[in-house]
Amino acid sequence: MRKGELTKEQIIQKSAALFNQQGYNGVSLNDITEMTGIKRGGLYRHFASKDEIALLAYDYASEVVRDKFLQAQADKQTAKDKLLSFFEVYADVVHNPPFTGGCPMLNTAVECDDGHRLLREKAQTTFRHFYRAIQEILEQGIQNGEFRSDLNIESTASFLISALEGSIVLSKLEENSRHVRYSMENMAQYLELIGLKN
Template sequence: MKKGEKTRELIIQKAAELFNQRGYAGSSLNDIIAHTGIQKGGIYRHFENKDDIALEAYDYAARIVGQRFVEEIAKETSAYGKLLAYFRVYADAAHNPPFIGGCPLQNTAVESDDGHPLLRQRAQVGLARSLNGMIAIIRTGIESGEFRPDLNAEALASFTLSLLEGGIMLSRLEGSNRHMETNTAAFAAYMEQCCLRRV
């Protein structure tokens, strides 16, 4: 990687950490300068403005978390186990999330809801990607006979992601993983009682 590419990557990485912790609105260009150690001219050589940095930073953070999901899902052979793997990635949401500051999708969705349409679009893409990944797992489980044939894959994916994101938010707010633990156990129980096909 060339020096210019390394510098650009450093700006994206550090800005992603900053935005995910303090938010886009709560982070100034001076904060980015302080966080990266790169002066304004160096930053503007790679990005037109803070918006450009924010979009790249979100993509970077989402990619890091997405890779963690892929790695955990790959450890499982059953559809049930693959869905539970999402929760495992955020098992220590309060103290050690897969990306500093918590869930990039959640943080970006909340902050950009009304004030930043481009970031909101990025979060919507992330939402669709997450739901589609879960739907694919569920449909595979239905096709293999692991799950009930009448299971609504879209509804279960929405329920799964809602439990996951809710657990992350409550655990981070409280500084305790008990909400993630409760939601994970509740999800596992629900899957066993309502989703698995009875032979």
């Protein structure tokens, strides 16, 4: 990687942590220059605007989390264990999140609900991929005989994401990761129930 490309990548990575912790509106170009040690003119050599940095930073943060999910699933044999691995990644969201500041999709969705359209679209795309990935695992579980054949895959995937993201919010609010652990325990019980034969 050439020096200019390396510098650009470092700016994206460091800015991603800032944006995920403080939000788009909470980060200024001055904050980015302080974090990276690169002057404003240097930033403009690599990026056209704060928007461009923010969008690339979001892509980087969400890719890091996606890779952590894939790593957590790599050694799992059953659909149930693969689904619970999403909670494992966030099991200590307060002290050891998969990315600084917590879930990029969640943080961006909350901040940009009625604000930054392009960032909101990024979060929507992440959600669609996440939603589909969970549905595919549920489909595998049905094919493997782990889950009932009449399982509503869409609603179950929605329920799992809601339980995960909601527990992340509560854990971060209370500064105690117990809510993610509670959700994981209850999701494990739920997955046992949907595994019961008709």
